[in-house]
Amino acid sequence: AQSVAQPEDQVNVAEGNPLTVKCTYSVSGNPYLFWYVQYPNRGLQFLLKYITGDNLVKGSYGFEAEFNKSQTSFHLKKPSALVSDSALYFCAVSFHGNNRLAFGKGNQVVVIP
Amino acid sequence: DVKVTQSSRYLVKRTGEKVFLECVQDMDHENMFWYRQDPGLGLRLIYFSYDVKMKEKGDIPEGYSVSREKKERFSLILESASTNQTSMYLCASRSSGQGTSLNEQFFGPGTRLTVL
Numbered sequence: 126a127q128s129v130a131q132p133e134d135q136v137n138v139a140e141g142n143p144l145t146v147k148c149t150y151s152v153s154g155n156p157y158l159f160w161y162v163q164y165p166n167r168g169l170q171f172l173l174k175y176i177t178g179d180n181l182v183k184g185s186y187g188f189e190a191e192f193n194k195s196q197t198s199f200h201l202k203k204p205s206a207l208v209s210d211s212a213l214y215f216c217a218v219s220f221h222g223n224n225r226l227a228f229g230k231g232n233q234v235v236v237i238p
Numbered sequence: 239d240v241k242v243t244q245s246s247r248y249l250v251k252r253t254g255e256k257v258f259l260e261c262v263q264d265m266d267h268e269n270m271f272w273y274r275q276d277p278g279l280g281l282r283l284i285y286f287s288y289d290v291k292m293k294e295k296g297d298i299p300e301g302y303s304v305s306r307e308k309k310e311r312f313s314l315i316l317e318s319a320s321t322n323q324t325s326m327y328l329c330a331s332r333s334s335g336q337g338t339s340l341n342e343q344f345f346g347p348g349t350r351l352t353v354l
Contacts, residue, residue, distance in 0.1 A: 134278075159342055168242070168328055168345035169281075176340050215280065224269060224288055224332075225296075226343060230280035 127152040129216050131229035139237050144206040146232045148199045148216030158199040159217040159226065160190055169215060175199060186210070206236045241265070242346035244329055250352045257316040259349050261329030269332040270312035271343065272296075272304060274325040281328065287312055288334075319353045326350050 128151045138144050150156055157176050161169040173184025180192045190201045201214060213233050217226040245260035263270065271286040273296075283296030285304040293304050301323060305313045312331075316323055327350075330343040 157340055161345075166247075166348070166350075168347045169330075169343075171342040171344070174342055224286065225283060228281040230278060 127156075127218050127220060127223070127225075127227040129218050129227055129229035131214075131216055131232050133232055134230075135233040135235060137235045137237060138206045140208055141205050144201075144203040144210065144234065144236070146201040146214045146216075146234060148201065148229060149197050150199060150216070150218045151197065152218050152220050154220045156199075157219045157221075158190070158192060159219070160184065160188070160199075160201050161215045161217065162186075163213040163215065163231075165212075172201070206234075208236045208238050210234060211236045242329055242331055242344050244327075244346040244349050246349050247347060248350050248352075250354065251316075251319050252354050253320060255316075255319050255353075257319050257351065257353075259314040259316075259327055259329075259351070261312045261314070261331075261346055262310055263312075263329075263331040263344070264310065265331060265333065265344065266309065267331035267344075268309070268334040270306065271330040271332070272302075272312065272314045273328045273330065274298070275328055275348070276325050284314065319351075321353050324351060324353045 130149045159174045160172040163169045175182045175192045183189045215231045216229040242263045272284045273281040287293045287306040303315045329346040332343045333341045
């Protein structure tokens with residue numbers, strides 16, 4: 126079984142401040158972890174993924190995420206948030222041999238000017 | 239640029255109607271997926287297909303069926319639409335190259351279906 130938890134419904138951050146969106150996972154075996162972003166009335170866009178190797182993964186639009194195996198977490202981060210980063214963010218997990226992605230419920234990020 | 243397209247952005251249907259949602263991808267991906275998205279529930283998998291004419295049930299298949307006659311096209315069918323099927327429907331595709339589970343999914347823009 127595989128599952129993802131995104132504990133916060135909404136994250137509010139001031140423009141220019143660091144942004145963190147939290148994700149923890151549960152999976153049997155080594156996880157493959159993904160972050161997606163969804164802008165209003167749009168589909169999901171891929172941001173980044175962790176497969177293996179360096180625990181810090183860099184992705185699109187200045188986002189990065191850190192894989193922490195001991196804490197089973199994959200938090201998304203951005204050093205300086207922009208108003209245009211306001212969107213819905215989804216964490217997802219898969220594992221070797223599994224065709225499916227399990228998605229979290231999503232976090233609404235609001236960047237305040 | 240990779241592309242997944244869905245036949246309609248907005249759709250309004252009446253209870254009991256048969257509804258077809260179409261999805262087309264131009265990336266030659268083997269795997270295709272249908273999700274529904276509801277506030278507070280995230281994305282829930284309805285059905286997926288890993289090859290032409292092949293399909294597997296997801297987490298919430300009841301009230302839905304699918305068809306995949308060509309590699310690039312994956313259709314979701316609501317046999318008799320009900321008001322509780324009012325939702326955002328998202329289609330996605332995923333390559334099997336180098337191992338399916340390693341690859342990200344590419345999503346279409348979504349179809350917002352309202353059943354009256």
